[in-house]
Amino acid sequence: xxxxxxxxxxxxxxxxxxxxxxxxxxxxxxxxxxxxxxxxxxxxxxxxxxxxxxxxxxxxxxxxxxxxxxxxxxxxxxxxxxxxxxxxxxxxxxxxxxxxxxxxxxxxxxxxxxxxxxxxxxxxxxxxxxxxxxxxxxxxxxxxxxxxxxxxxxxxxxxxxxxxxxxxxxxxxxxxxxxxxxxxxxxxxxxxxxxxxxxxxxxxxxxxxxxxxxxxxxxxxxxxxxxxxxxxxxxxxxxxxxxxxxxxxxxxxxxxxxxxxxxxxxxxxxxxxxxxxxxxxxxxxxxxxxxxxxxxxxxxxxxxxxxxxxxxxxxxxxxxxxxxxxxxxxxxxxxxxxxxxxxxxxxxxxxxxx
Amino acid sequence: xxxxxxxxxxxxxxxxxxxxxxxxxxxxxxxxxxxxxxxxxxxxxxxxxxxxxxxxxxxxxxxxxxxxxxxxxxxxxxxxxxxxxxxxxxxxxxxxxxxxxxxxxxxxxxxxxxxxxxxxxxxxxxxxxxxxxxxxxxxxxxxxxxxxxxxxxxxxxxxxxxxxxxxxxxxxxxxxxxxxxxxxxxxxxxxxxxxxxxxxxxxxxxxxxxxxxxxxxxxxxxxxxxxxxxxxxxxxxxxxxxxxxxxxxxxxxxxxxxxxxxxxxxxxxxxxxxxxxxxxxxxxxxxxxxxxxxx
Numbered sequence: 019x020x021x022x023x024x025x026x027x028x029x030x031x032x033x034x035x036x037x038x039x040x041x042x043x044x045x046x047x048x049x050x051x052x053x054x055x056x057x058x059x060x061x062x063x064x065x066x067x068x069x070x071x072x073x074x075x076x077x078x079x080x081x082x083x084x085x086x087x088x089x090x091x092x093x094x095x096x097x098x099x100x101x102x103x104x105x106x107x108x109x110x111x112x113x114x115x116x117x118x119x120x121x122x123x124x125x126x127x128x129x130x131x132x133x134x135x136x137x138x139x140x141x142x143x144x145x146x147x148x149x150x151x152x153x154x155x156x157x158x159x160x161x162x163x164x165x166x167x168x169x170x171x172x173x174x175x176x177x178x179x180x181x182x183x184x185x186x187x188x189x190x191x192x193x194x195x196x197x198x199x200x201x202x203x204x205x206x207x208x209x210x211x212x213x214x215x216x217x218x219x220x221x222x223x224x225x226x227x228x229x230x231x232x233x234x235x236x237x238x239x240x241x242x243x244x245x246x247x248x249x250x251x252x253x254x255x256x257x258x259x260x261x262x263x264x265x266x267x268x269x270x271x272x273x274x275x276x277x278x279x280x281x282x283x284x285x286x287x288x289x290x291x292x293x294x295x296x297x298x299x300x301x302x303x304x305x306x307x308x309x310x311x312x313x314x315x316x317x318x319x320x321x322x323x324x325x326x327x328x329x330x331x332x333x334x335x336x337x338x339x340x341x342x343x344x345x346x347x348x349x350x351x352x353x354x355x356x357x358x359x360x361x362x363x364x365x366x367x368x369x370x371x372x
Numbered sequence: 373x374x375x376x377x378x379x380x381x382x383x384x385x386x387x388x389x390x391x392x393x394x395x396x397x398x399x400x401x402x403x404x405x406x407x408x409x410x411x412x413x414x415x416x417x418x419x420x421x422x423x424x425x426x427x428x429x430x431x432x433x434x435x436x437x438x439x440x441x442x443x444x445x446x447x448x449x450x451x452x453x454x455x456x457x458x459x460x461x462x463x464x465x466x467x468x469x470x471x472x473x474x475x476x477x478x479x480x481x482x483x484x485x486x487x488x489x490x491x492x493x494x495x496x497x498x499x500x501x502x503x504x505x506x507x508x509x510x511x512x513x514x515x516x517x518x519x520x521x522x523x524x525x526x527x528x529x530x531x532x533x534x535x536x537x538x539x540x541x542x543x544x545x546x547x548x549x550x551x552x553x554x555x556x557x558x559x560x561x562x563x564x565x566x567x568x569x570x571x572x573x574x575x576x577x578x579x580x581x582x583x584x585x586x587x588x589x590x591x592x593x594x595x596x597x598x599x600x601x602x603x604x605x606x607x608x609x610x611x612x613x614x615x616x617x618x619x620x621x622x623x624x625x626x627x628x629x630x631x632x633x634x635x636x637x638x639x640x641x642x643x644x645x646x647x648x649x650x651x652x653x654x655x656x657x658x659x660x661x662x663x664x665x666x667x
Binding site: 045046047048051054055058059062063070072073074098102129 | 413434436437438469473474476499501502503505506508517518519520522523524525
């Protein structure tokens with residue numbers, strides 16, 4: 019198995035190539051551009067298609083077109099670009115088209131800056147475009163997972179015919195770590211049961227999101243909701259670290275979860291019983307598992323995120339507000355410091371008698 | 373004139389030999405201070421406006437990447453509605469990515485509606501602010517971070533989009549091409565465009581030392597070479613007709629322009645690279661013929 023020291027953004031392209039992705043459509047934006055660069059370099063070499071679009075909106079609609087034709091398609095961007103793509107997200111969810119979108123989050127709102135943030139959480143996890151739909155959302159926390167979860171995102175996107183988002187950030191996109199290359203490559207075959215592949219076999223298939231009849235539109239919504247329920251039942255992924263006896267459970271994802279893990283270790287050394295619940299799927303959100311942790315013991319939860327409590331709100335809902343939920347957050351391109359988490363832990367121990 | 377020199381102050385964070393800084397300076401020298409500048413995202417915006425500093429001594433508004441034309445339209449309409457338009461010129465200054473790719477729809481709308489604005493495209497032929505990706509302003513054969521030459525590519529596979537004529541086709545009363553290598557010509561044309569009522573357009577060729585790969589002392593030299601090889605013809609169009617052309621007495625071969633830049637270096641090394649250079653020479657020959665550059 020080959021191991022290489024590579025950038026997180028490059029790992030997305032490695033994952034995509036191994037996942038059988040055969041089309042990349044993109045547009046430049048920092049800090050996601052290396053995904054575009056690597057695609058422009060490696061996709062033609064591997065006999066796959068690369069097109070640089072004239073805008074974010076064009077890129078996402080190229081994704082729509084190729085996905086409708088049954089291809090495995092990837093695009094990537096960052097905050098402002100993801101905002102521009104929202105119409106496409108909604109249309110693809112509405113037309114039940116599989117695709118993978120990588121969001122290498124930067125600081126906002128507006129133009130913001132090119133530092134890392136996790137403040138696209140609501141936009142990506144709640145939908146972002148119009149209508150009753152959800153994206154499947156995966157949150158890597160290492161260069162290895164930038165690759166592995168890209169492959170997983172393709173699996174899920176095709177399993178459920180739904181957009182899947184790799185929600186990453188500027189740190190993970192830009193940093194370098196050793197990547198173990200996947201052991202096998204997936205060979206993509208067009209699914210003729212729904213795609214419109216320009217041949218006789220798929221002539222009767224229809225890709226659309228328009229139902230002028232209100233009843234039909236409602237029925238379609240119900241069908242989508244049933245699909246999302248199945249996703250919630252079957253596809254939750256998370257990681258627990260020293261949660262069993264923990265008084266305080268840090269809940270985090272992405273780059274913040276790496277800092278949280280260090281905080282857990284430092285806190286344990288000081289004798290505090292702290293654990294980490296790391297979210298890997300943000301949608302579906304691991305509600306049952308978090309509720310169980312909240313119910314079995316008197317505990318305090320701490321959301322650790324580079325956004326203004328966006329994930330914390332989902333956490334509070336998941337545990338049905340049974341326990342206090344505190345927040346450690348940074349914004350504007352700043353990264354959470356381990357000491358800030360430790361300070362919060364000490365504050366909680368001063369207040370709460372576990 | 374001396375006051376006009378200070379409308380864009382030094383001390384911004386542009387690279388040495390930056391084309392945007394020169395182009396923006398010439399634009400303000402041509403337009404004067406009765407102006408509101410609309411500046412979509414790009415190098416120029418980033419390097420001149422790191423909060424809380426600014427290099428602009430005129431009213432300046434930053435818009436998003438795709439909407440310079442719309443923001444300029446809004447300002448013009450609002451001033452008219454308030455009865456305060458007067459002679460104030462609303463001037464959009466965007467790069468090639470913002471103007472020719474993502475912002476062309478918004479700009480087309482502004483020109484079709486006929487707002488009294490001037491729009492200047494500073495064309496450095498790729499997305500320099502995000503790391504040198506190709507745009508529809510990138511010329512044939514140029515290596516960029518998304519058009520790398522290699523076993524299946526000679527670099528950018530397409531010619532530049534003819535943006536100036538697209539804007540002329542909107543019925544603009546005045547469009548012109550300029551080059552930062554010809555300051556007086558550029559300032560004169562900008563002045564003329566600003567004084568013309570209605571939507572007017574200036575497209576300026578602007579060599580970028582960082583993205584194109586040449587020494588930062590050579591910006592003007594490279595700009596002049598593009599004109600001297602006839603790859604960048606300088607002309608004016610009024611109401612859709614070409615009215616003025618800058619003649620080039622003895623056009624130089626395009627190699628002189630290409631070999632001075634790293635982004636074309638592969639064409640001189642690759643097998644069959646000479647065929648690509650021939651295609652580029654054909655483009656120059658077409659310009660000579662079409663605009664009568666050597667007559």
